[in-house]
Amino acid sequence: MDTIFALASAPGKAGVSIIRISGPDARSVVAKMGARLEPHDRKLVTLLDRDGVLIDQAFALSFSEGRSFTGEEVVELHTHGSPSIVAAVQDHLSELGLRLADPGEFTRRAMENGRLDLAQVEGLADLIDAETESQRRQAVRVFSGxxxxxxxxxxxxxxxxxxxxxxxxxxxxxxxxxxxxxxxxxxxxxxxxxxxxxxxxVAVRERIRDGFEIALVGPPNSGKSTLLNRLAGREAAITSDIAGTTRDVIEVRMDVAGFPVTFLDTAGIRESDDQLEALGIEHGRRRASRADMRIHLVEPDEMPDQISDSDLNVISKSDLRPTKDRLSVSGIDGTGIDALLNRISNFLADQVADAGVAxxxxxxxxxxxxxxxxxxxxxxxxxxxxxxxxxxxxxxxxxxxxxxxxxxxxxxxxxxxxxxxxxxxx
The missing domain is CATH 1.20.120.430 (tRNA modification GTPase MnmE domain 2)
Known part of the structure; x- marks a missing residue:
């Protein structure tokens, strides 16, 4: 099998960059650059180009076959994080006959050499992509085997x-x-x-990985877009007193108590002769019906009975009409936002309780x-x-x-x- 290399840390300027080399010639090739390593060694080394000119001082780690991530002989070069240094090291490795690794090739070799099973490979991919705590926890469980x-x-x-x-x-x-x-x-x-x-x-665990959807629904001017902007902490949606301002579904992705959540601002539900608005309303209905949870913004005197745990009735515009003993929110001054997020996080926690690992x-x-x-x-x-x-x-x-x-x-x-x-x- 040929020996491969690649930048294992993020590209760009940094304090340290890590170049990983894996394969039977890993140590011998590094030795040609002036860094002689024993199996399973670690030391400060000097890296030289083909003319013997110093490229950089680096900290080098070697892993013997069977004791590395890929299961092969591996050398990691921890260089200063200059893009020019990384380019020089990689160019010299290519000159010495090594091949730039294909995407995911280190992990593929780890699986082929019995270091990871297929599910662990998927868990590693999810762990790298994890943005929230629940995603990290789930990915770690799968990656750990x-x-x-x-x-x-x-x-x-x-x-x-x-x-x-x-x-x-x-x-x-x-x-x-x-x-x-x-x-x-x-x-x-x-x-x-x-x-x-x-x-x-599996369905709910897929949602942890891909994100839950929560739709804000209600009649025109019920405060959906204002609430979305308050939740997002920015002007994600246009707000006005004109009914029908929102016509398409506006999405905002957030981290709610460690859960990945996409809030959907849907068009105000009403009968409309405007063809474009009617299409927007129908599109919003369909998206809301598929959402994991729906927040219904209602008037205080129109508070309907709770339909299900996934349909939460909330009194809107509490800054204009304070309401006691019932969940109410204001997108203007933030009243009730913490209580709303707490209800949402509790609902999501119940959904993933006793979650497995598939x-x-x-x-x-x-x-x-x-x-x-x-x-x-x-x-x-x-x-x-x-x-x-x-x-x-x-x-x-x-x-x-x-x-x-x-x-x-x-x-x-x-x-x-x-x-x-x-x-x-x-």
């Missing part, structure tokens, strides 16, 4: 079930210690319930597919089906679905489980 640990647990239980079934196939004429069906059924029932629960939570549509499809095959096995067991080979194949397929969560498809150790469980050859 929780999904892989869960998949491994399911895999172990299902392999045990397969081993029990295949023992009855391969050794039907031999004396099998006991009826294996009750244990098989118990294992499948347990895994199936956990898989189903994990699959159901976060992507790919995960959901794999979990649902596995659940379908497990359901087939459960149904066949309930009907006392004697087609053991079909039961085993359905379980094999379910295992492959779950293995796809972490990018692994390998069921060869089913034989190991058979030998350990039944002492075959005794």
């Amino acid at each position: 929780e999904l892989g640990t869960l998949a491994e647990k399911w895999r172990k239980d299902l392999i045990r079930a397969v081993a029990l079934l295949e023992a009855t196939i391969d050794f039907a004429d031999e004396e099998v210690p006991e009826d294996v069906y009750p244990e098989v059924n118990a294992l499948i029932t347990s895994v199936s319930a956990e898989v189903e629960s994990e699959a159901k939570g 976060t992507r549509l790919r995960h959901e499809k794999a979990l649902v597919a596995a659940r379908v095959h497990l359901s087939e096995v459960q149904a066949m067991l309930q009907s006392s089906a004697d087609e053991v080979d079909i039961l085993a194949e359905e379980l094999h397929t379910a295992i492959r679905c779950l293995d796809s969560l972490i990018g692994r498809v390998d069921v060869e150790n089913v034989l190991d489980e058979i030998f350990l469980s039944f002492c075959i050859g005794k």
Whole structure:
């Protein structure tokens, strides 16, 4: 495999820049630049160009094969963060035969070398993109390998079930210690319930990654745009006393108590003969219907009953009409904003309570597919089906679905489980 390099820190002027080199020639190439390193070494070095002229003094770290992020021999050069220094070092590395890494190639090598599974790679991508605390926490859980640990647990239980079934196939004429069906059924029932629960939570975990949407809805001049501007801390929407000022959906992305939230200012709901305004109202209705939560701005004497937790009724313009004992806000002076944000954060916290670690549509499809095959096995067991080979194949397929969560498809150790469980050859 060839040796690659790339800037591992952010581009531009900085106090320190980090250039990462990975591959079998990492240390030998750096040695040609005047920096001789032992495996798993760290020291201050001088970096020289091809004419022996000093490029920079740098702090160098070397990681031996099997003990680095990529699993390969790695050298990191911590140089002064001048763009000209970084360019000079990279140009010289290219002259010495190294190749500039492709996007994500270090992480790809880490996965290929068994340092990360596929789910951890996705978690790392989410961690890099995380903007809020909830996104960071979720990404860390995936990156730390929780999904892989869960998949491994399911895999172990299902392999045990397969081993029990295949023992009855391969050794039907031999004396099998006991009826294996009750244990098989118990294992499948347990895994199936956990898989189903994990699959159901994917949608809300996707929202943590991509952001929740909260729509501000109400009639014209109910204070939606003013409230949006107060929440955003800037003039995000045009405000006026003229009804129908807002015609398109205006979006403002915010961090609310660690949750990524996009507030939507929608057109005032009313009957209109203006074709453009009517289109804006309909578009706003559709966006609001798909939002995770809707804030309905209402008059004090028109306070309707609460429809659901995701539809919050709020009295608007409390600066003009103070209201006690009911949630009211003012986009002008900020009255009630903290209470409103607290209600929103509590709602979002409830949505993500007991969240699992499957976060992507790919995960959901794999979990649902596995659940379908497990359901087939459960149904066949309930009907006392004697087609053991079909039961085993359905379980094999379910295992492959779950293995796809972490990018692994390998069921060869089913034989190991058979030998350990039944002492075959005794």
